[in-house]
Amino acid sequence: MPPEMLLLAALDGLAYGSLIFLVAVGLSLIFGVLGIVNVAHGSFYAIGAYVAAAGVLALGAAGLPTWLAFPTLLIAAALVGILVGGLVEIALLRRVYGKEEVLQLIVTFAVFMILEDAQKVVFGVQPYFANAPMNWLGTVEVFGIFYTTYQLILMPLVALAVLVGLRFFLRRTSFGRAIVAVTQDREAATAMGIDAARVYLITFIIGASLAALGGALASATTSLTPGIGAGTLVLSFAVAAIAGLGRIEGAAVAALLIGLGRSAAVYFAPEFDVLIPYLIMMVVLLVRPQGLFSTVQTRKV
Amino acid sequence: MARQLVFGAALIAALAVFPLFSPWSTVILTVALCEGLAALGIMVLLRAGQVSFGHGLFFSFSAYAVAFMAAAKVGHEALVLIPVGMAASGLLAAIVGLFVVRYRAIFFGMLNLAISMVFFSLLEKLFSITGGADGKRVPRPTFAGVEFGREQFELATFYVTLVLCILAALFVARYLLSPGGKALEAIKSNETRLEYLGVSPRKVLYGAYLLSGLLAGLGGAIIALVSGHVTPELAYWVRSGEFVFIAILGGIGGVAGPFLGALMFQIIRGYAAVYAPETWHAVLGVMLLVIIFFAPAGLYGIVAGKGGKAQREEGGR
Amino acid sequence: MSGVILEADDLHLRFGGVQAANGASLKVAANERIAIIGPNGAGKTTFINLCTGYLKPQSGRVVFNGQDVTRLSPRAITRLGVGRSFQIPQLFLDNTVIDNLLLALSAREGSWSPFTPMLRHPKAEEMWALLDLVGLKETGNRIVRELPEGMRKLIDIAVALALEPKLIFMDEPTSGVSSTEKFQVMDTLTRVLDARATTAVFVEHDMDVVARYANRVAVWAGGRIAHQGTPEEILNHPEVRETVIGVGV
Numbered sequence: 104m105p106p107e108m109l110l111l112a113a114l115d116g117l118a119y120g121s122l123i124f125l126v127a128v129g130l131s132l133i134f135g136v137l138g139i140v141n142v143a144h145g146s147f148y149a150i151g152a153y154v155a156a157a158g159v160l161a162l163g164a165a166g167l168p169t170w171l172a173f174p175t176l177l178i179a180a181a182l183v184g185i186l187v188g189g190l191v192e193i194a195l196l197r198r199v200y201g202k203e204e205v206l207q208l209i210v211t212f213a214v215f216m217i218l219e220d221a222q223k224v225v226f227g228v229q230p231y232f233a234n235a236p237m238n239w240l241g242t243v244e245v246f247g248i249f250y251t252t253y254q255l256i257l258m259p260l261v262a263l264a265v266l267v268g269l270r271f272f273l274r275r276t277s278f279g280r281a282i283v284a285v286t287q288d289r290e291a292a293t294a295m296g297i298d299a300a301r302v303y304l305i306t307f308i309i310g311a312s313l314a315a316l317g318g319a320l321a322s323a324t325t326s327l328t329p330g331i332g333a334g335t336l337v338l339s340f341a342v343a344a345i346a347g348l349g350r351i352e353g354a355a356v357a358a359l360l361i362g363l364g365r366s367a368a369v370y371f372a373p374e375f376d377v378l379i380p381y382l383i384m385m386v387v388l389l390v391r392p393q394g395l396f397s398t399v400q401t402r403k404v
Numbered sequence: 405m406a407r408q409l410v411f412g413a414a415l416i417a418a419l420a421v422f423p424l425f426s427p428w429s430t431v432i433l434t435v436a437l438c439e440g441l442a443a444l445g446i447m448v449l450l451r452a453g454q455v456s457f458g459h460g461l462f463f464s465f466s467a468y469a470v471a472f473m474a475a476a477k478v479g480h481e482a483l484v485l486i487p488v489g490m491a492a493s494g495l496l497a498a499i500v501g502l503f504v505v506r507y508r509a510i511f512f513g514m515l516n517l518a519i520s521m522v523f524f525s526l527l528e529k530l531f532s533i534t535g536g537a538d539g540k541r542v543p544r545p546t547f548a549g550v551e552f553g554r555e556q557f558e559l560a561t562f563y564v565t566l567v568l569c570i571l572a573a574l575f576v577a578r579y580l581l582s583p584g585g586k587a588l589e590a591i592k593s594n595e596t597r598l599e600y601l602g603v604s605p606r607k608v609l610y611g612a613y614l615l616s617g618l619l620a621g622l623g624g625a626i627i628a629l630v631s632g633h634v635t636p637e638l639a640y641w642v643r644s645g646e647f648v649f650i651a652i653l654g655g656i657g658g659v660a661g662p663f664l665g666a667l668m669f670q671i672i673r674g675y676a677a678v679y680a681p682e683t684w685h686a687v688l689g690v691m692l693l694v695i696i697f698f699a700p701a702g703l704y705g706i707v708a709g710k711g712g713k714a715q716r717e718e719g720g721r
Numbered sequence: 722m723s724g725v726i727l728e729a730d731d732l733h734l735r736f737g738g739v740q741a742a743n744g745a746s747l748k749v750a751a752n753e754r755i756a757i758i759g760p761n762g763a764g765k766t767t768f769i770n771l772c773t774g775y776l777k778p779q780s781g782r783v784v785f786n787g788q789d790v791t792r793l794s795p796r797a798i799t800r801l802g803v804g805r806s807f808q809i810p811q812l813f814l815d816n817t818v819i820d821n822l823l824l825a826l827s828a829r830e831g832s833w834s835p836f837t838p839m840l841r842h843p844k845a846e847e848m849w850a851l852l853d854l855v856g857l858k859e860t861g862n863r864i865v866r867e868l869p870e871g872m873r874k875l876i877d878i879a880v881a882l883a884l885e886p887k888l889i890f891m892d893e894p895t896s897g898v899s900s901t902e903k904f905q906v907m908d909t910l911t912r913v914l915d916a917r918a919t920t921a922v923f924v925e926h927d928m929d930v931v932a933r934y935a936n937r938v939a940v941w942a943g944g945r946i947a948h949q950g951t952p953e954e955i956l957n958h959p960e961v962r963e964t965v966i967g968v969g970v
Contacts, residue, residue, distance in 0.1 A: 583842070
């Protein structure tokens with residue numbers, strides 16, 4: 104096979120992995136703190152994508168300069184995280200903390216069903232395509248192949264910034280430390296005066312915003328159609344599960360693995376591209392059920 | 405107990421006579437029963453505290469098995485196609501089960517989802533074999549050797565389905581009351597103790613998984629026959645989600661629950677098609693939340709008068 | 722001392738910076754009643770976990786009845802005839818007491834026919850006898866979750882006994898039981914163990930119970946045995962008196 108194909112696949116995988124990382128790290132963070140796997144997480148991605156695309160299209164229609172699209176993407180992500188994510192946490196999740204896992208799953212699944220239809224109502228079923236930000240950034244040439252700056256540089260940079268920022272936030276800031284404390288021992292943290300309910304809410308909003316950010320970034324690169332939420336959910340779960348739920352750095356590695364695996368499939372066995380993430384997840388879980396970067400936890404008896 | 409039996413008998417009697425008075429309902433009721441069978445399988449797994457978001461896999465697998473056989477004229481007989489389709493899904497569940505029973509909670513749910521989505525995309529992509537998104541037609545087979553017209557065929561299939569549902573429900577009810585059923589519930593309440601009784605939780609769950617795959621397979625085989633058409637949609641996650649919805653709506657307190665839920669589901673679907681065609685999954689989602697928060701024992705809990713709320717709260721930890 | 726039934730040899734296990742087992746060794750002879758005492762965090766429960774397969778040691782081995790069981794699952798070890806009750810009772814909380822016990826009896830008999838309802842369990846009589854033994858016959862139809870901790874501990878032990886183990890580990894069998902009933906419970910328990918020729922190893926904090934019901938005492942400290950001997954020797958040992966009995970009770 105030609106070497107430039109390999110390179111192209113690798114770069115594609117990097118861009119794709121960056122995107123999935125954003126979504127997966129949100130899922131993983133929420134699980135780490137709330138102990139809930141949020142099935143509606145894919146919807147935050149989809150809604151983030153739609154809101155961002157709508158914003159960018161509105162900018163274009165109003166004749167405003169294209170660079171304004173970039174802050175728009177960020178604002179869209181934050182808005183979706185705060186409004187939709189916050190509402191879900193306050194109205195529903197709060198009522199099921201500490202309940203049976205299956206109950207929590209079904210509640211977030213119900214939210215997923217509601218949000219999937221809500222998208223269709225608000226944004227219709229026609230494909231959305233808002234690639235102005237991607238075109239505006241132009242292309243770069245890598246070994247004779249032209250590649251969009253947006254995918255090759257911006258998306259990995261954003262992912263890297265999120266990874267570094269999240270690490271810094273959790274380790275160095277007092278609120279970040281409060282989150283970590285609640286994760287490790289909720290009762291002790293509450294006794295120390297940490298407001299666990301607030302930590303839960305803000306963590307959920309951050310996680311949801313990250314998913315929405317992933318969607319917002321993706322909105323410039325692909326056309327949006329109903330149903331993108333479901334696929335993304337499975338994919339981001341695969342990443343989080345491969346890394347070990349709650350593992351943030353691990354999610355970056357796993358996202359890269361899935362990204363590269365998928366783009367390799369796109370180039371070399373296109374009919375199986377959708378299968379690759381599932382297959383990687385199954386193989387990893389078969390060998391290490393607790394994920395690659397987790398240690399085994401046993402229940403105290 | 406007596407009250408539940410009376411209720412079950414009343415449900416069966418109502419189902420048995422309904423199509424005689426309103427022939428238009430035959431197919432809808434058969435479809436409801438098929439989905440009830442799949443939801444019954446979900447209920448078995450829910451007893452172990454596990455939820456599968458991928459039982460569309462077994463539902464669609466048997467449906468396609470029936471479609472292929474019917475098209476190839478191998479089994480041009482409904483009473484052969486149904487058990488063979490069911491067995492095909494059972495075989496698949498026996499293989500998939502080896503893998504998924506190692507996992508719990510979200511991992512169990514998502515692996516099931518993942519595997520069913522793989523199958524869904526294969527059904528869509530392998531156009532030359534499966535007919536892609538358009539699916540396959542299922543020619544109407546003979547019924548006990550007789551070539552029926554459409555209406556008689558539908559009526560006969562309905563009654564056979566009803567009988568199979570009763571048998572399946574009785575078997576599941578028996579199983580859940582047996583020590584094996586209690587061992588299944590033990591997976592939810594305390595796997596550590598189960599291990600220390602010398603029992604393998606995986607084996608217990610494997611048996612239940614097999615049963616749930618067979619039940620979903622039975623439903624899928626019949627639905628292929630009555631609808632005369634199979635599409636990848638049978639394997640889509642929405643379908644799997646509906647089974648979970650039906651099981652929760654009906655309630656997992658008794659085997660009549662999933663069937664009750666399935667009937668209600670058809671009614672909701674009928675109304676939603678008229679009043680909220682674009683958003684009817686959202687309607688389902690809202691209902692799901694209402695049930696979970698306000699009537700956790702489901703319809704069955706309401707009808708059979710089991711103190712649903714108290715029961716569920718005991719289950720929470 | 723008659724034949725050795727269980728031998729734990731030089732078990733080591735370190736997790737999360739804690740040396741939970743650090744050369745833990747113990748030989749258990751048939752029909753012994755060994756009490757394990759020691760301060761919290763000495764590794765007593767870890768030792769039971771290692772012997773029953775819940776945890777796997779990083780080095781060392783466990784031999785039961787001549788068979789190496791170090792790497793076996795709890796399930797396999799249970800089937801070989803090692804029973805266990807827990808510090809925090811491990812029961813099926815949403816089931817009735819009789820369901821808990823009948824499930825244990827089904828497990829022992831390997832009888833899982835889906836057509837035999839729990840209500841017509843072939844071993845129902847044995848179950849009631851067992852419940853009677855621990856004095857909980859009248860609680861049979863209650864849901865375990867509704868019962869007080871002390872009763873749950875006894876049910877936990879009854880469940881372990883239902884499996885008819887050759888050796889039983891009990892983690893603080895009387896911890897939830899009121900001090901007035903402790904001796905009564907231990908009397909009954911000892912009677913059952915004697916009648917069935919069951920060997921027992923139990924973790925105990927109450928030195929009166931240790932003195933009365935153990936015929937050997939192992940003092941745990943820092944993940945291994947610090948001293949062992951007859952109850953008389955140990956309970957009068959000056960160092961043990963200070964480190965364990967003074968602090969640990």
